[in-house]
Amino acid sequence: MRATLPLLILCSSSAAFADEPSIVVTGAAIPVEREKVGNSLTVIEGETIETRQQAYLLDVLREVPGVSVNQTGAFGGPAQIRIRGAEANHVLVLIDGVEVMAESSGELDFSSLLANNIDRVEVLRGPQSGLYGSNALAGVINVITRGGDGPAFDAAAEYGSFDSKFARAAATVGDRETFLTASANYREADGISTAAIGTEPDGDRNFTGYLKGGAALGSIARIDASLRYLDRHSDLDGFDFSGGPEQGLAIDDDSYVNTEDWSGGLAVTMTPVERWQTAASVTFHKSESTGGAGGADTYGDKSDRIKLAAHSSYGFDTGAATHTLTAFAEREEERYRNTFPTDPSQEPRLEREMLGFGAEYRLDLFDRVFLRAAVRRDDNDAFADATTFSLAGAFMAGSATRVHASYGTGVTNPTFFEQFGFVPGDFVGNPDLVPEKAKGFDVGIEQRFMGEKGVVDVTYFNSKLENEIISIYPSVENDVGESEREGVEVTARFNLGAISFGGSYTYTDADDPDGTPEVRRPKHQASADVTGRFGPQNRATVSAGLIYNGRMLDTDFRDYFNNGFVAEKSPLDAFTVVRIAAAYRVTDGVEVFGRIENALDEDYEQNISYATPGRAVYGGVRFVMP
Numbered sequence: 001m002r003a004t005l006p007l008l009i010l011c012s013s014s015a016a017f018a019d020e021p022s023i024v025v026t027g028a029a030i031p032v033e034r035e036k037v038g039n040s041l042t043v044i045e046g047e048t049i050e051t052r053q054q055a056y057l058l059d060v061l062r063e064v065p066g067v068s069v070n071q072t073g074a075f076g077g078p079a080q081i082r083i084r085g086a087e088a089n090h091v092l093v094l095i096d097g098v099e100v101m102a103e104s105s106g107e108l109d110f111s112s113l114l115a116n117n118i119d120r121v122e123v124l125r126g127p128q129s130g131l132y133g134s135n136a137l138a139g140v141i142n143v144i145t146r147g148g149d150g151p152a153f154d155a156a157a158e159y160g161s162f163d164s165k166f167a168r169a170a171a172t173v174g175d176r177e178t179f180l181t182a183s184a185n186y187r188e189a190d191g192i193s194t195a196a197i198g199t200e201p202d203g204d205r206n207f208t209g210y211l212k213g214g215a216a217l218g219s220i221a222r223i224d225a226s227l228r229y230l231d232r233h234s235d236l237d238g239f240d241f242s243g244g245p246e247q248g249l250a251i252d253d254d255s256y257v258n259t260e261d262w263s264g265g266l267a268v269t270m271t272p273v274e275r276w277q278t279a280a281s282v283t284f285h286k287s288e289s290t291g292g293a294g295g296a297d298t299y300g301d302k303s304d305r306i307k308l309a310a311h312s313s314y315g316f317d318t319g320a321a322t323h324t325l326t327a328f329a330e331r332e333e334e335r336y337r338n339t340f341p342t343d344p345s346q347e348p349r350l351e352r353e354m355l356g357f358g359a360e361y362r363l364d365l366f367d368r369v370f371l372r373a374a375v376r377r378d379d380n381d382a383f384a385d386a387t388t389f390s391l392a393g394a395f396m397a398g399s400a401t402r403v404h405a406s407y408g409t410g411v412t413n414p415t416f417f418e419q420f421g422f423v424p425g426d427f428v429g430n431p432d433l434v435p436e437k438a439k440g441f442d443v444g445i446e447q448r449f450m451g452e453k454g455v456v457d458v459t460y461f462n463s464k465l466e467n468e469i470i471s472i473y474p475s476v477e478n479d480v481g482e483s484e485r486e487g488v489e490v491t492a493r494f495n496l497g498a499i500s501f502g503g504s505y506t507y508t509d510a511d512d513p514d515g516t517p518e519v520r521r522p523k524h525q526a527s528a529d530v531t532g533r534f535g536p537q538n539r540a541t542v543s544a545g546l547i548y549n550g551r552m553l554d555t556d557f558r559d560y561f562n563n564g565f566v567a568e569k570s571p572l573d574a575f576t577v578v579r580i581a582a583a584y585r586v587t588d589g590v591e592v593f594g595r596i597e598n599a600l601d602e603d604y605e606q607n608i609s610y611a612t613p614g615r616a617v618y619g620g621v622r623f624v625m626p
Contacts (some may be wrong), residue, residue, distance in 0.1 A: 026122040027140045027392070028372060029131065029326040029360040030277070030313050036370035038361075038392030039406045040066070040125040040442055040459055040489065045169040046118050047440045051531055053581040053595045053618075055166070055187065057121070057143070058110040063527040064549050065489035065504040066125045066139075066461070070520045071111060073194030073250075073610045075162070076204025076234030079111040083125050084461055085485035085510025085521045086138030086438070087468075090412050092128070095143045096212065096226040100136075100205075103303035105334050106135055106415045112232055112259065116168050117210055119146045127410030127440045127463065130374040130390030133330070133356050137410030137438050138463070145226070147212035147430065148172065148179040153625040155530040158593075160618030162201070164189035176221075180213040194237035196611040198252035202235035220271050227264035229533045233257075238293065241557070248558035249609040257291035275315035283307050290339070290381040301338040303416070306327075307332040329357040336416040350420050352382040354413075368396040378411070382419065384434045386411045400448040404459075418469055418476050428475040438465045444489075454494045459473050462486040468513070481513020498538065503528035517553055519569055520607075524550030539585040550574045555607045575604030588626075594619035 027037040034043065042064050058079050062069045066553045071079040080088035089106035092099065121143050133514045150172030158166040170183035188205040207230070214224040217471050238253040240246040265283035272278075285305045292298035311328040358376030365371075375389045390408035397403055414433040421429030440463025448455045464561040465483040469476050486509050493502035503526065510521040517523075529545035556570035578600050583593035594617070601615040 018554055026124045026140055027128075028362065029311065029328065029374070030324070032362070035396070035402060036364065036394055038370065038372060038394040038404045039128070040400075040404070040444065040461070041262045042123045042125075042491075044121040044123070046120055048116050049121075051448065051541060051581070051583070052350070052529075052545065052579070053543075053583075053593060054115050054219040054579070055595075055618075056111065057113045057115045057118070060115055060121070061110075061123070061141070062549075063504065063545065064123050064527065065459075065491050065506045066487075066508075066527060067123065067506075068508070068521060070606050071612075072607050073192075073202065073237070074613045075164075075189045075191045075234065076111055076202070076232070077194055077610070078109050080520075081110050082142070082521065083123075083139035084440075084463065084487065084517065085508045086463075087104075087412075089415065090137035090139075090410070090438075092132050092134075092136040092140045093143075094140065095228060095263065096145055096210075096265070097267075097281075098226070098228070098265050098285060099305065099307075100261070100263050100285055101135060103285075103305055103334050103398065104417050106412065108336055111204075111234070112206065112207060112261070113143070114185050114187060114208055114250055116185045117170055118146050119144045126406055126442050126461065127191070127408040127438050128387075128390060128411040128593060129386070129388035130358070130376050130408050131360065132160070132412040133376060133378055133388075134354075134386075134411055136411045137436065137465075139148075145210050145212060145228075146170065146183070147171075147181040147226075147344045148174070148176045148214065150174050150179055150181070154623070155457060156620055156622040158620030159171065160531060162189045162191055162613070162615035164616075164618065166620070174213075178215045181210070181214075183210040186210070191235070192611055192613055193252060194235075194610060195250035195252050196605065196609050197246070197249060198237055198611075200252050200254075202237060204232070204234045206232040207228070211378055217268075221269060223266070223268050225264070225266045228262070230259065230261040232259050234259075236291075241560075241601065243561045248556060248560060248583070250312075253293055255291070255293045257289060257475070259287065259289045261288075262286045276313070278310075278312040280310040280406060281308075283309070288339075297340065299341065302339055303334070303336040305332065305334045309536070320366050323360075324360075324362040326360045327357075329355075331355050334416070336420075350416055352416075364557070372395045380413065380435075380503070382431075383414055386435055386437070402446040402448075402453075403444075404446065405441070405443040408439070410438045410440070412437075414469060421475070430476050433469060433476070434478055435467065436469055438463050438468050439487075450494070452567060453496060456492045457490070459489045460486075479513055483511060483513055483518070486511040498533045498534065499530065501528070501530035504624075508573055516569065519553045519555050522550040522552040524548070524572070524574075537585075541583045545579045547577045547579075548574070549576075549604075549606075556608055560610075570608060572605055572608065575602050576600070577602055577604075583622075589624050591622040591624070592620070593622060 022034045025031045027039045065607045093108040153168040154171045166187045168185040172181040185208045190201045191203045193201045209229045211227040216222045236255040263285045267281035269279040288302045290297040290300035309330040313326040315324040332354045356378045360374040363371045372392045378386045388409045392406035394404045442461040444459030446457040467478040470479045485604040487507045506525045510518045526548040531543045534540045551574045553569040556568045581595035585591045597616045
């Protein structure tokens with residue numbers, strides 16, 4: 001089960017916070033000032049994403065401390081995001097308050113998420129199931145799209161390397177209280193060969209549309225709604241498992257995958273008296289995918305999720321203390337079906353239900369101490385129930401020094417694939433699986449200086465994972481060991497008016513239960529960026545950034561048949577990727593822009609035998625009507 005946050009985002013349109021960037025909706029049951037959140041939280045503003053011009057959100061997230069990104073190939077290649085060394089399905093992903101992870105795998109393929117029409121992204125790190133339920137075992141990525149503050153119109157078109165084409169348009173009618181926003185985004189590219197030894201380009205086509213609106217219902221109520229549609233086609237390459245000379249390598253073929261995805265929600269909020277808010281919502285996610293090779297679909301699935309949620313919050317004061325109590329409840333249903341291949345012994349349609357309920361208490365003392373505690377119970381009809389909790393606190397040690405810490409537990413439920421398998425005899429599910437669970441803490445200090453122009457944060461984190469679901473072919477089981485993860489995150493940001501710059505560094509030590517390093521978790525990661533605004537009325541903008549991904553291990557099947565049918569762990573070299581972007585506002589409503597990705601033409605691999613793009617150049621024009 002997931003928690004009450006989706007409801008709260010639906011009830012609080014992004015426009016409501018346009019003048020209050022310090023207000024966040026992730027890390028507490030109701031929106032709260034950023035400085036009061038004791039958890040590790042990074043906020044990426046939409047203006048920052050627009051300035052950097054990155055095409056996919058996964059590339060924006062590479063600069064977030066504690067976050068590692070791994071993509072199989074280039075445009076459209078499956079992409080996973082891990083937080084603090086955990087698995088990809090240990091991250092809860094929300095778009096406008098709606099869970100968008102695939103019901104089959106429990107994770108989102110981030111190659112499907114374009115970096116457009118985004119108001120901001122909030123990345124919460126550490127076990128968070130005490131508030132959010134399943135999949136928030138390692139953290140939450142919360143994407144809030146644009147909406148409100150009209151009337152407005154925005155459009156852009158771009159062309160670049162790999163015959164890449166992009167176009168978008170967005171329009172808003174109304175104001176912050178009553179509005180309707182619609183957005184359409186389209187990108188396609190011929191791409192490169194996914195297989196490093198291949199020559200045939202593998203393209204990607206992505207159309208994403210958004211619809212978002214809200215309205216006041218008298219003086220004490222409002223209604224908010226959102227809808228998202230994704231239609232994409234991605235060319236892929238196969239993988240040689242024949243035992244021949246190309247065993248364990250990606251190889252050229254005409255594999256592909258088609259995906260159609262819907263998500264959305266409706267919420268009603270009531271505020272009968274000041275500081276008492278009650279809300280109810282319904283959200284849904286529906287997905288259908290097919291894939292194969294040779295022009296024929298050879299695999300596919302359909303799935304959907306629907307969730308009913310409600311919460312009620314009440315705040316009151318006693319002397320120098322401010323109290324906020326929130327109770328929440330959710331009921332969720334998930335359904336999944338393999339459309340093909342099929343087998344007479346295979347169940348045609350799988351269903352499961354979950355009920356979650358809990359409470360959160362927040363205490364603010366003397367405007368200096370901010371404490372939060374949450375507890376949650378999840379009742380599951382298909383596997384073991386779970387009780388989780390989270391604690392967090394922040395302390396203003398001075399006007400410029402903030403100490404923050406958190407401790408919590410997390411769970412991730414077995415996926416449909418893990419529980420029920422594929423076609424019996426090919427992959428056998430394990431109905432006796434129990435949820436994966438983790439416990440972890442972090443502690444850090446944030447220091448501001450130079451009159452609030454600079455800020456540095458240093459955080460230590462530690463977590464332990466139990467009951468990890470591992471593959472024991474032809475099935476899966478819960479591991480009896482314990483995986484340990486610990487590390488340090490360092491971030492710095494300086495704003496000197498026309499020029500701003502900053503960066504991050506993350507050290508992560510993530511081990512399997514046998515003590516060996518986990519694959520695709522670099523020990524060392526770093527990023528740096530700088531943005532400058534120049535000329536009359538700051539019409540010119542230049543941005544540059546650097547991503548360093550340290551040496552890491554990857555699963556290697558090249559000697560599988562000569563090594564007792566055991567995959568090895570082989571190293572991948574460290575790599576550094578540089579981007580440069582620039583824009584010039586010709587008039588108040590017209591802007592030209594361009595960027596260079598992988599400016600140093602770095603040759604690197606994120607996965608063994610899978611290619612990555614070389615230097616690429618893009619340019620376009622944007623039209624804005626305020």
